Amino acid sequence: MTMDFSRDKPIYSQLVDRICGDILKGKLELGDRLPSVREYAVETGVNVNTVQRVYKELEAMNITETKRGQGTFITSNEERIELLREEMKNQLAENFLTSIEALGFSKEEMLVVLKNKA
Amino acid sequence: MTMDFSRDKPIYSQLVDRICGDILKGKLELGDRLPSVREYAVETGVNVNTVQRVYKELEAMNITETKRGQGTFITSNEERIELLREEMKNQLAENFLTSIEALGFSKEEMLVVLKNKA
DNA sequence: CATAGTGTAATATGTGACTAGTACACTATG
DNA sequence: CATAGTGTACTAGTCACATATTACACTATG
Structure with missing residues (x-):
């Protein structure tokens, strides 16, 4: 491969x-x-x-x-996987919000961009 | 500091x-x-x-x-800065969407999480 | 019990990114 | 022209990562 x-x-x-x-x-x-x-x-x-x-x-x-x-x-252990799913989702979201803030964008502004993409 | x-x-x-x-x-x-x-x-x-x-x-x-x-x-050069702003916003959004996809989340699912945070 | 297939461990090596220390080159200012 | 403040270049050390090689420990299978 x-x-x-x-x-x-x-x-x-x-x-x-x-x-x-x-x-x-x-x-x-x-x-x-x-x-x-x-x-x-x-x-x-x-x-x-x-x-x-x-x-x-x-x-x-x-x-x-x-x-x-x-x-x-x-x-x-299905619970573990479900937990993993939630953890990763949360982590992803928080990292995103942190980056947004660091660069001075507003959440609303970014939501618009996301909606208009792919 | x-x-x-x-x-x-x-x-x-x-x-x-x-x-x-x-x-x-x-x-x-x-x-x-x-x-x-x-x-x-x-x-x-x-x-x-x-x-x-x-x-x-x-x-x-x-x-x-x-x-x-x-x-x-x-x-x-104000244009340059404006361009930078757009570039970074786009990059941020795209990286986010890529990560979402890689982990098998849907965009809609993540938008809900984002709205309910901070 | 022999064998082949698992994971595990230890050691050595190479490489690239990052950081640090030191010396150099340019510019403003008096 | 001396000096102090800029950015810059060179060299070297450290560390994480990936690799290579070899040997070991456990398990299934015949």
Whole structure:
């Protein structure tokens, strides 16, 4: 595959985002097994250690569970995923509002722009 | 002063944002002279080179003009500033929409969250 | 129990972004 | 022309990130 990564953010971080997105979008389902670190490394054209870091982060976020010798699985805890969804939504919104304020735009002004886009 | 900086973004970049914000907010006016690199370095508790990089970025964006031996001044070109305002507004909006999509949220869903915040 | 497939750990290396220290070049001012 | 105040250039150090390599620990499967 050899994915293309943006250069303004660590690869491991982009992969975490991607997997989270896939979970929230339903592309990955609760209890699903992720590819092995070695598989995923080849798929994405990245080093095994980088994938390991990705899986480590995901586990620290409690959205995956790792079983040695078996693989890494998405948690079956639906509440956790729902919580994740809310957390990320909130974080996104707050970051946005912070940026808006820092640059001196008003919320209303930005809402108009957003509505008129895509 | 010794400003406090977030650790997830380069200092110079945060300073650029800050100055752009101050301009857009009207805290800094067209033609104003910015502090000298050394002054600003002391004010913010940062190295001179970091400030220099900030001023360099600003100049590359055509929002300041630098005169050796005299100082760095905010452009008097009002059109440029207006353009900057539109650019940043657009960029902000687009980045936001990209993130939303990547995580599988809908625009409408996020607009609701935004309206109910701050 | 052998084997192949999991995740994990440790170490070394290269690279680029960021920051810092120091010295230089230009300009205004007296 | 001396001086102090500008911006600028050069060099070096630090750190996070990614990679490469190797070895280890656990589990399923035959």
